Amino acid sequence: MTAPLLETVDLKKHYGGTRKLLQRPKPLVKAVDGIDLQLAPGEVLGLVGESGCGKSTLARTLLGLERETEGKILFEGKDVGGRGASAARAIRSDIQYVHQDPGAALDPWWRIGDTLHETLKIHGVTDKAERDARIEEMLLAVGLNDSFRRRYPHELSGGQQRRVGLARTLSLRPRLVILDEPTSGLDLSVQATVLKLMLELRAQYDLTYLFISHDLSVVERLCDRVAIMYLGRIVEIGAAEQVFSKPAHPYTQALLASAPTLERQEAGKPIEGDPPSPTNRPDGCPFHPRCPMAEAACRQSVPDLADVAAAHRVACPPALRTLTPQ
Amino acid sequence: MSDAILSVRDLKLSVKGDAGLAQILDHVDFSIHPGEVLGLVGESGCGKSTLIRSIMGLPPKGARIESGSVTFKGQSLMDPKIAQTLRGREIGFIPQDPFQAFNPVFTVGDQILEILRWSGLPDDPKGGRYTKELRAKHRARLIEVLHAVQIPDPEEALTRFPHQFSGGQRQRILIAGALASRPSVILADEPTTALDVTTQMQILRLLRELAKDFNVAMLFVTHDFGVVAQICDRVTVMYAGQTVETGTTRQIIDAPRHPYTGMLMACHPERATEITGIPGQVSSPLTPPPGCRFAPRCPRATEACTTARPGLDRRADGRRIACIHEKEVA
């Protein structure tokens, strides 16, 4: 593997756990709890998990909007962690973010063109002609014509808003783009065009994507590698092909079995229970209360990721034992 | 095939709003037979929500039915009085968003029992007062159904407030609310869209079993063909207020014949050979194109498509297709 573009070492983000005088105690939430992640330049890494698994917190921490509680963030080998919001954003300007709801991410009082100008101004592009040129280029690249500059956010359709969001982020010439549920809420036909556009842009601008989604079919199509998250931890990571064809972790298996495909899935019992809330996570492996393979050891210690095959790691000792007989 | 219990015939409906007259529905036509699950598929703006509301006899404000009919076992649901007596009793309803559908300041027990209070059970004494005994009987029935939807400790659950349940549990309780009065048909309005993947599959399987156990027909609205494949027997596809194709689930998913259905299926990540999409945008209901509303985006459109709305004709393989280029039997 080439030198990673972005690397995290045992990254943690905890909230709450404090108690003020005469107030209800705020429960400790371990939203992100020990994540080791490497992103190679040019790859698309899918980050999959259900609501409350901490994927958005991870994105915000990588971006620098939240300060990590513990752990390291390295960009091209350089330590960029341990900073407050504005300092972190300044040093990590190569990492940018496309919001889940790009329409709401636009100030309703500002025309699209002004917002695009402003984004560049914030990043120190003072020459107006240059800004204009870049905006024109980006709008063209995302398939919007120049007239959109004069529009207000609420005059745009969902697909158009997403295109503007992409143009806004890409105009900053980032190296790594975090895409947060970029297709949620879009119709199938629109979703397809947006996905296509994202792949084209990646080739055109030499981008690396961290693609956050809960939609397995989209992730399967788009991503080179995929990481499965459950309650603040990565439980399985590997090449998309591997993970989808030979899922090792029981949670991944359940997730794949639950995703409705175009064939009727009769076989297999669906996973029991609800996704647990991060405020009362079980001891040991966070998945053990719902896990068909759970054994005594699972209740005691939190398993770490271990190789199950080349470039395929899983955090489940029972699964490892069955898949890699010694 | 037995007689339809719920049928929508040639429904044409427009809504008068600030911006003008919106022709939301333009000849929607389908029917549901006892015990079957019919999927209603369409993208946003196709008129699904207006249609659902009209079927319940609660059309949006300013709506005018220009032609057609909606009937339940021969009774017109366009008559508000008849619709009011059938809602909740004969026609159950499962809403889209279990997080919004509950009234936050009442216990779930109060809210679901209220449905039974007005619908009554088939064996309730007629015209009687709502007595304590009757309420106890309804309560017992509800607890029975809550068991069926796998809510642990139903007695206790009835005394809790909506926010104390997870999304999946709330959806189960709402399903119980739809089933409790022994309706013969249930309208399910995207009941799993707001849920996580694993919860969604649980709910889909549950619905599939319950439909069989309770012998109830279902109109299942969704935009997700994956979900359709799991639960529906037949599917009807809508585009911009028009019914474009109706057939069995396998027919629609495996061999769509209407150009729109075909292009839509091609967008599905599982089917797409290459990610494309459908060029163009859904036309505004304020200025719908004449004839086939999909014509402006259709690669097979000809002049004839823009002059007259194609009829929803039955084909040899049993499906109904509204496309003049699909006359020949496949």
Added chain:
Amino acid sequence: MLILKKFLRDLPAVLGALIVLAAVILAIFPELLVDNVDRINRGNIIMRLKPPSADMPFGTDDLGRNIFERVIVGTRSALTISLFVVVVSMIVGVPLGLIAGYRSGWASSAIMRVTDVFLAVPQLILAIAIAQLLGRGQISAMIALAVTYWPFFTRTVYAETQKVRASLFVEALEGYGASKTRIMLFHILPNVAAPVIVRATVGMGFVILTAAVLGFLGVGAVPPAPDWGLQISEGRKYLPEQWWYATFPGLAILLLVLGFNLLGDGLRDLVDPRLRRS
């Protein structure tokens, strides 16, 4: 243009705008309806306490002065006081609310604690006390009202700012690395402007009412000023026989405040983003 069209369709709001407009014109050019503005304080004992007539539609007061003319001229002081109070309160209250709502830390809590203290007692009571301390007169009334009114703006702006702060577009801007000052001035301020304008419009009416109470209780304007509150207080002595004396100044207050409230209501509907989207 669309907004103007929408506004014109809202009849009560248009009515309110017309009332306010008329009041402003009369405050600037009272000559339009008053023969001799300099003489309105001059009495005429023969004409004392005459009932309304075609000549003097509101009758005359105990000094034989034309109540109609005095009510018209009173518009000026009513509008001056309320405009001063609202503008000063906005200048003080809006930035404080913005800072308290967007920044967190000691400065923001200090602002809110001070605001809480001011809001812990009804505004009128503090205003009466301050006006009395400063000595009777229109200027002291203005200062007393301004000193006690700004916390209302701080509160409104604080609440609105917190709402806007939680919205995704502010988070997005922070994500793009925009500075706090930029976000506050260019993004939050315009977004809270609408509710502030509504508040200010309704506040104009509210201040007119409060100022009238000060005048009525005798801590506001000094006779012979044609102050509405003061006139009611003087006219009260002649009830019930000379009912017109106390009635008409009160109706003037009602009309003008009504104008501001209707206008504020209309503006509220107009700037509601939910309505704007459609």
Added chain:
Amino acid sequence: MLLFLIRRLLLIIPVLFGLLLLTFFMLRLGGNDPAAIMAGDNATPEMIARIREELGLNQPLVVQFWDYLVSVLRGDFGVSLFSQRPVSEDILDKLPATLELTLVALVIATVLGILLGTLAGVWRNSIFDHSVRIVSVAGLATASFWFAIMLQLVFAMGFEILPLRGRLPTGMAPPPDITGMYIFDSLVTGHFAITWQAILHIIMPAVTISLGGVATVARFTRSAVVASLQSEYANYEQAVGYPRHRVVFPYVLRNSLVTPVTQVGLLFGGFISNAVAVEAVFDWPGLGSYLVQAIFTSDYQVVLAVTLVIGAIYGVVNILVDMTQGLLDPRVAEKM
């Protein structure tokens, strides 16, 4: 819940302290010399100096404030310059009259406001809705003291069906003192003739004070009802066959009460403001007129004490409002 109550009560303390600080320094720095007022109009400079000495007015202000604070904590508010009685006794005398007045006004505002607001919301854009809107906008635009005078003009002087001023007819003895609120006391002790008179006397002042409150509550209730009727759950309730009247009551209504209830807390301040002027018009022997008189006579001990009492009442009312919200909305209760 108990924790919430204690915390909220404790949080009033710094606010009251700040209030005391504000009024104390404001009055002492900007006001007249209390010694000069006490000494009277014909006092010699020596007499004034002696009184200053006695009252400790020569001390630095900070020391004076400390001394005052200590005595307030002991429950001693000093002596009124005007009535020469302990201020706390005066306040205990006047407070029930004002409380009775504001409570009756509060009941009128809540009941009438919620009723009008709900009906207006349910019959949106009907004639009734428009009338409520006009009446409520006008209600908020009316100067309370002027409205009080107009009521007197019409009902007391014109039709002579309601008494002009006071709490009881002259000559009628007040009921035995339990709470000091005549309606309550006379009902409890069985003096129904007094109850009737007390009610007749309270109608006009209470209606005047509640005018703005009715308007505010009605408006907030209306918009909450309209929003609630358009909510997902109201849609759901109709879709599963609740009859329309059940959707409105109790389901939509109980949800819609949360906002107006918040307003009631804020209104209370407005009621006391109105009471200041309205008590003057009706010769109502309450805290409002007591305070105004104290302000005019620079009776600063009284001003300090009364502002403090009003601040404390205001604080308690707002806690009660928050607890009512907890009763209405279980989600709020859980956070308490």
